[in-house]
Amino acid sequence: MRIFAKIRQVYDRLCERKEASVDRMRQEHEYFNEQADEAHERERRLAVERDSKLLGLQPGHN
Secondary structure, eight states: OHHHHHHHHHHHHHHHHHHHHHHHHHHHHHHHHHHHHHHHHHHHHHHHHHHHHHHTOOTTOO
8 A cells, every 4th residue: 555655646746747847838938928029019119210210200209
């Protein structure tokens, strides 16, 4: 009976590690999505500023 308890303990630990790994991957995925969104917004803002300068407009007065 003792061996089965040990096996169960190891199995439970492996499951906990797997869940932690899945959580970590989910957090990383969310982080990278946020970074991509911020980069896209930054690029868009720079393009608007550049185009405004080319057209002789004041930024923010489109």
